Amino acid sequence: MKADRRFVLGLGFGATTVAAAGGGLAYALGREAPLPGGALAGADMARGHRLRTGGFPAPDRFEEVDLVIAGGGVAGLSAGWRLTDAGFDRFRLLELEDQVGGNARSGRNPVSAYPLGAHYLPVANREAKALRHLLRQLGMITGDSEGIPVYDPEQLCADMQERLFWQGRWQEGLIPRTGITARDRRDLAAFEAAMSAFSKRIGADGKPAFALPMAYSSRDADLTALDTMSFAAWLDRQGWHSPVLRAHVRYAMRDDYGTEPREVSAWAGMHYFAARRGWAANGAGDNELAWPEGNARLTQRLAGFFPQRIAPGHIVHRVAREGEHILVDSFDVAAKSTTRTRARAAILALPHFIAARICDGIEGPAGFSYAPWLVANITVDRLPAGRGVPLAWDNVSSTSESLGYVVATHQGPDAITSATVLTWYLPLSDMPPAQARQLLVQRSADEWKRIVRDDLLGMHPELDGAIQSIELWRWGHAMIRPTPGFLWRGDTVEPGPPLFLAHSDLSGLSLFEEAHYRGVHAAERAMAMLGHAHESLL
Secondary structure, X not given: OOHHHHOOOOOOOOOOOOOOXXXXXXXXXXXXXXXXXXXXXXXXXXXXXXHHHOOOOOEEEEEEEEEEEEOXXXXXXXXXXXXXXXXXXXXXXXXXXXXXXXXXXEEEOOOOEEEOOOOEEEOOEOOOHHHHHHHHHOOOEEEEEOOEEEEXXXXXXXXXXXXXXXXXXXXXXXXXXXXXXXXXXXXXXXXXXXXXXXXXXXXXXXXXXXXXXXXXXXOOHHHHHHHHOEHXXXXXXXXXXXXXXXXXXXXXXXXXXXXXXXXXXXXXXXXXXXXXXXXXXXXXXXXXXXXXXXXXXXHHHHHOOOHHHEEEOEEEEEEEEEXXXXXXXXXXXXXXXXXXXXXXXXXXXXXXXXXXXXXXXXXXXXXOOEEEEEEEEEEEOOOOOOOEOOOOOEEEEOOOOXXXXXXXXXXXXXXXXXXXXXXXXXXXXXXOHHHHHHHHHHOOHHHHHHHHHHHHHHHOHHHOXXXXXXXXXXXXXXXXXXXXXXXXXXXXOOOOOOEEEOOHHHOOOOOHHHHHHHHHHHHHHHHHHOOXXXXXXX
């Protein structure tokens, strides 16, 4: 993520009432335009909720395997990739959904592929050795220049990367260029200097103050103490009250964490700004890898390393110890039967609230809370325009409560210039997560479509009549919320061999890099327990 991506405003209205910012043309003309087609979908709530209601049939099929991975999101797929890479093939991955990928899945229509959730991966830090190993295997890192990784330019986000709708015009980058007071400039400069210093700081333990993955971060006492307060409270202590600064911080926290600054740990807030130090040749370190389908490019490639070992449509509903072994019961949705798998070890690559529900001996989910999101993929028959600079990959409006949209056809061999899909994001951060989840379920597809349509037309009145469809995707538990006092809690809930946990919520940061690290870490610990020789990537 580029540094200037942090400097952006979110001066909108509540997510529960978000409507046409500046007034969509349909309302300006005093009429209700017909709503576009498109489905309201999301993670399979019926399957997920069945874990609460139970009633699964007794096992009628039995099998044995050395290792079971429960969960096919980024962490579970990364664990499977690491096992395969080390020559360990005696495992099986069970996934509740019909498709693997977690919140990094994608859809496709005749215009383009598009993301349903996570949509980019920043260039990897120097400390992210396992991730760089993967990117080399995928051909995304093509070589080295004087020991520094060289990335395939076709995988990097093309220009123009970002633009901001500010004071009635689109400007390049996400830092407001006009209408900023002297106080705003002072606070922004002081904040940027502070984050730059934290980014360069090396702790007394020889580690970066803020690293990615976070496991490589310094544990200096003054740094870990930042987790005891909110990011908003930390800003108060610095005396930085500029509304422009506060708005840009709010955007940032909602962007990566789906959470308001007053509810984000100050440590996590600083991590957003100070942890990314992409290590790449030719000045590409501040760029990101981006594809039409978003991070589904990565999850699909991960799954491609071991497709024959993946069993989708299997609800893991019971995990129990039996002497030195693990029993894993999974319900095959298609066959309507339960299989009991006896294994020597298991990796639970599941959100912690699910792992604790299905497995005795795992500490309950106290403190674990998850941010709900709505994602909309809007197919338009012509490209957005507007006054100012031309269309970018990432487009944000200072007047909207949404996080704006990314353009699926910004790059890639399947790009279509006359039509495109705009992936629009809204974290429901202005209310408690449980209430937001209720809203996701209770609000009708038509109501959500009006919100999405009117928000887009508020940015682009010229798109009136151009919207062909709005595909809605609900994420009830999209990402872990790094609230004050939560970070490093994941280190205290490990059940111990032969059970291993692997999920980004153990880090408190819902990032690809964290999920990948957790999956690799669990896989390497499991292989060590099972006596499979390997050289660690961590």
